[in-house]
Amino acid sequence: MTRFPPLDGLLAGRLEAALRKPAAQQPVWPDPRRARDAVAALSRAEPIVAPDETARLARQLAAVARGEAFLLQGGDCAETFADSTEAHQRANLRTLAHMAAVLVHRAGLPVVKIARMAGQYAKPRSQAVDAGGLPVYRGDMVNSVESTPAARAPDPDRMLRAHAGAAGTMGLVREFRRGGPAGSEIYVSHEALLLDYERSQLWVDTSGPEPRLSSGLGHFLWIGERTRQLDGAHLAFAELLSNPIGIKIGPATTPEQAVEYVRRLDPHGEPGRVTLVSRMGHARVRDVLPPIVEKVTASGCQVIWQCDPMHGNTYMSANGYKTRHLRQIVDEMTGFFEVHRRLGTHPGGIHVEVTGDDVTECLGGAPAVAEKDLPVRYETACDPRLNAQQAVGLAFLVAEMVGA
Ligand code: PEP
Ligand code: MN
Numbered sequence: 001m002t003r004f005p006p007l008d009g010l011l012a013g014r015l016e017a018a019l020r021k022p023a024a025q026q027p028v029w030p031d032p033r034r035a036r037d038a039v040a041a042l043s044r045a046e047p048i049v050a051p052d053e054t055a056r057l058a059r060q061l062a063a064v065a066r067g068e069a070f071l072l073q074g075g076d077c078a079e080t081f082a083d084s085t086e087a088h089q090r091a092n093l094r095t096l097a098h099m100a101a102v103l104v105h106r107a108g109l110p111v112v113k114i115a116r117m118a119g120q121y122a123k124p125r126s127q128a129v130d131a132g133g134l135p136v137y138r139g140d141m142v143n144s145v146e147s148t149p150a151a152r153a154p155d156p157d158r159m160l161r162a163h164a165g166a167a168g169t170m171g172l173v174r175e176f177r178r179g180g181p182a183g184s185e186i187y188v189s190h191e192a193l194l195l196d197y198e199r200s201q202l203w204v205d206t207s208g209p210e211p212r213l214s215s216g217l218g219h220f221l222w223i224g225e226r227t228r229q230l231d232g233a234h235l236a237f238a239e240l241l242s243n244p245i246g247i248k249i250g251p252a253t254t255p256e257q258a259v260e261y262v263r264r265l266d267p268h269g270e271p272g273r274v275t276l277v278s279r280m281g282h283a284r285v286r287d288v289l290p291p292i293v294e295k296v297t298a299s300g301c302q303v304i305w306q307c308d309p310m311h312g313n314t315y316m317s318a319n320g321y322k323t324r325h326l327r328q329i330v331d332e333m334t335g336f337f338e339v340h341r342r343l344g345t346h347p348g349g350i351h352v353e354v355t356g357d358d359v360t361e362c363l364g365g366a367p368a369v370a371e372k373d374l375p376v377r378y379e380t381a382c383d384p385r386l387n388a389q390q391a392v393g394l395a396f397l398v399a400e401m402v403g404a
Contacts (some may be wrong), residue, residue: 002065003051003203004051004203004204004205005204006203006204007202007203007204007205008204008219010211011026011204011212011213011238012067014240015199015202015213015240016058016239017236018083018236018237019195019199019233019236019237020233020264021231021232021233021235021236022229022231022232023195023227023232023234023317024124024226024227024234025124025125025138025224025226025227025228025233026194026195026196027138027143027154027195028144028154029146029154029156029196029219030154031156032296032360034066034156034157034181035156036198037156037324038156038157038159038160038196039156039196039199039200041160041240041329042159042160042163042197042200042315043200043201045160045163045167045200045201046167047166047216047217047244048118048166048167048170048188048199048201048216048217048218049118049187049188049215049216049218049219049278049366050161050299051178051203051205051216052184052268053187053219054214054219054242054243054244055110055207056185056307057114057187057219057220057244058242058243058244058270058273059062059299060110060112060272061112061248061271061272061273061275062123062243062270062272062302063110063112063272064112064272064273064304064346064349065271065272065302065303065304065346065348066271066302066350067108067346067348068110069111069112069234069349070103070107070109070110070111070112070349071111071112071114071304071306071347071348071349071350072096072099072100072103072111072112072113072114072233072273072349072350073113073114073115073116073189073220073331073351073352074095074115074116074350074351074352074353074354074391075115075116075117075120075353075354075355076092076116076117076120076353076355076381076383076384076385077093077116077144077353077381077384077385078120078123078139078140078380078382078383079116079117079119079120079121079124079140079165079169080121080381080385081121081140081161081162082141083166083192083379083381084165084168084169086172087314087321088355088356088357089117089169089173090172090176090248090356091355091356091357091388092115092117092177092354092355092356092357093115093117093172093173093186093356094356094388095112095113095354095355095356095388095391095392096186096354097113097176097184098179098391098392098395099354099387099391099394099395100136100395102392102395102396102399103395103398103399103402105404106396106399106400106403107398107399107400107402109358109402110279111228112187112349113184113185113186113187113363114186114187114189114209114219115173115186115187115188115189115221116189116190116353117173117188117189117190118166118167118169118188118218118243119141119162119166119188119189119190119197119217119218120169120174120189120191120196121139121141121165121190122138122141122142122162122190122191122193122197122381123137123138123139123165123191123193124191124224124225124226124227125137125138126226127319131232132147134147134148134152134154135149135152135154136152137152138380139155139165139193139194139371139381139382140158140161140162140381141158141159141162141194141197142154142158142194143155143158144154144347145381154359156196157294159194159196159197160163161202161304162196163198163200163217166217169188170188170398172339173188174177174187174192174308178210179402181258184264187219187220188218188219188220188285189218189220189221189222190217190218190221190222190236190247191221191222191223191224192215192221192222192237192238193224193227193234194232194397195234195237197217198217198237199222199237199328200217201215201216202214202215202216203216207242208242208268208269208270209270209313209322210268210353212242213239213240213241214241214243215235215240215243216240218243219243219244220243220244220245220246220249220275221243221246222240222244222245222246222247222275223238223245223246223248223342224248225248225249225250225279228247228248228261230257230260230261230264235247235261235264235265238265239264239265240358242273242285243277244272244273244274244353245265245273245274246275246276246277246306247274247275247276247277248273248277248279248311249264249276249277249278249279249280249292249306249310250279250280250295250311251280251281251284251288252276252313253292253343254286254292254294254295255291255292255295255296256322258276258292258296259296259297259299260294261274261304262274262276262296262299262301263299263301266301266303267357269300271302272303272304273316274301274303274304275303275304275305275306275367276292276296276303276304276306277306277307277308277309277351278292278305278306278307278308278309278336279307279309279310279311279312279334279351279360280312280332281312282309282312282313282328282329282331282332282335283311285312285332285336285339286338286339288336289335289336290339290340290342290343292357293305293339293340293343293345294324297343297345304335304349305345305346305347305348305349306348306349306350306351306353307331307332307333307336307347307349307351308350308351308354309328309330309332309333309336309350309352309381310324310329310352310383311330311350312332313325313328313329314381314383314384317363317371317374318351318371319371319372319374319375321361321371321374321375321378321384322373322383322384323361323362323374323384324363324365324384325361325362325363325364326362326364326386326390326393326394327364327392329362329386330394330397333350333397333398334401337401337404338339341404343370346400347402352391352394353383353384353385353386354385354386354387354388354390354391355385355386355387355388356388357388358377358378358387358388358389359375359377359378359379359380359385359387359393360373360377360378360385360387361374361375361377361378361379361380361384361385361386361387362385362387362390364390365386365387365389365390366389366393367389369390370383
């Protein structure tokens with residue numbers, strides 16, 4: 001494994017300055033000294049990913065940005081300690097690989113595969129307290145989903161458990177890759193949300209146009225819809241990284257903001273350095289996306305345009321389940337492809353919440369999941385995922401759109 005030198009000097013100062021900016025969605029650790037100890041322990045742990053793997057992904061993403069490949073990213077909304085079993089993880093990897101195979105064979109483009117895995121343990125939430133008045137569940141890296149005040153208290157030692165879980169998961173991913181078709185690589189990604197975790201494994205990378213920090217916690221990291229503030233810590237942190245970066249853009253994103261994200265994250269114009277992940281909702285994508293694509297394209301940056309057709313289409317079913325309908329997911333995807341075809345840009349990828357387990361969390365598909373089926377196997381810790389059949393069905397539709 002290539003090793004980079006530890007963080008010091010100018011970059012250490014820039015990191016501290018970035019982390020002093022306002023950071024949304026962070027837990028308040030009850031005992032800050034224990035949190036500092038946990039970060040220190042994490043920084044001594046083995047990294048999850050190797051920098052040469054991350055560099056290879058960056059080269060493959062450059063090809064996606066140039067229109068020569070397609071990016072498939074997917075997995076659980078939230079990984080959990082309880083569900084970090086080999087059976088679950090293998091099923092998710094198999095589903096991702098199956099979707100990729102459909103895309104490769106039917107669309108005729110190379111597919112870059114990135115799992116939402118090996119670190120996807122922290123969740124942004126819309127409310128700070130739940131319906132019962134308890135602090136919200138922020139992912140297994142922070143607190144427990146169980147509904148008691150003690151379980152919901154943020155516990156910094158959970159970051160260590162998450163990291164150990166991620167290391168185990170990465171071992172499984174490497175083994176899965178070795179067992180797959182020759183050269184079949186699967187990279188790992190998570191939302192760079194919990195900054196005490198994200199800051200813990202950074203090395204100085206001088207291989208690019210300017211010295212940056214290589215995160216050892218995942219190959220690809222993204223900034224979520226709730227933490228993309230231009231004056232916030234998450235964006236300032238991501239600017240310092242050499243890993244490829246995604247940024248979710250919801251329906252309130254302006255073309256000016258999108259250009260500013262790209263300018264900040266990709267000052268040297270490296271194709272594929274930035275992935276703009278649009279999650280507009282099926283009813284908005286055809287109106288909101290075009291001016292964004294036009295303005296970013298005019299800025300000259302070669303970003304990857306990726307469609308997340310999940311997060312803008314979440315609603316509550318009549319029987320009280322947070323769900324998504326495949327029809328609306330397909331409609332957002334269709335709108336995304338229409339916009340890019342019309343503007344002459346490359347619809348570069350998709351970002352989906354999927355599992356290989358036979359869950360009933362999203363509606364529709366064939367055989368169709370109906371509202372009355374939702375309680376049967378509704379297992380997600382956070383957002384509803386496509387099951388394997390729904391996921392592969394979606395891949396066939398997307399392959400047609402890519403190939404068209
Ligand atoms: C997610 O990807 O699980 C998520 C929370 O997405 P977004 O930031 O787009 O809402
Ligand atoms: Mn989600």
